[in-house]
Amino acid sequence: MNKSLILIAGLTLTLALPTTSQAANCQEICQAYMTCLEQEYPGGSTAAQQKVIQQSCVQTCQGQTETANSCYEGADGKSGAVASCREFSVCILNIN
Numbered sequence: 001m002n003k004s005l006i007l008i009a010g011l012t013l014t015l016a017l018p019t020t021s022q023a024a025n026c027q028e029i030c031q032a033y034m035t036c037l038e039q040e041y042p043g044g045s046t047a048a049q050q051k052v053i054q055q056s057c058v059q060t061c062q063g064q065t066e067t068a069n070s071c072y073e074g075a076d077g078k079s080g081a082v083a084s085c086r087e088f089s090v091c092i093l094n095i096n
Contacts, residue, residue: 026061028080029072033057033092036085057092064095071095 034054037045045053061068071091076083 030057031080
């Protein structure tokens with residue numbers, strides 16, 4: 001549960017960044033992120049926490065579209081999934 005809260009905090013911090021463009025693929029990117037979280041920390045967050053994480057992910061992605069897409073593409077992202085959850089999650093959490 002603490003790991004989930006750390007992930008939420010990491011995503012929340014990036015929300016303070018200026019919004020520059022809208023993401024066409026943010027839902028797909030965040031679907032991959034949520035899948036990775038569940039794989040890395042099965043049952044580690046409640047449905048309410050998952051909803052907050054998903055919303056934060058989309059908002060962050062919309063504010064940093066190019067960087068989020070770069071993370072997704074760098075982890076061989078396709079159809080809401082990535083080849084390397086660890087690489088992808090670290091990249092997403094380091095968006096700033």
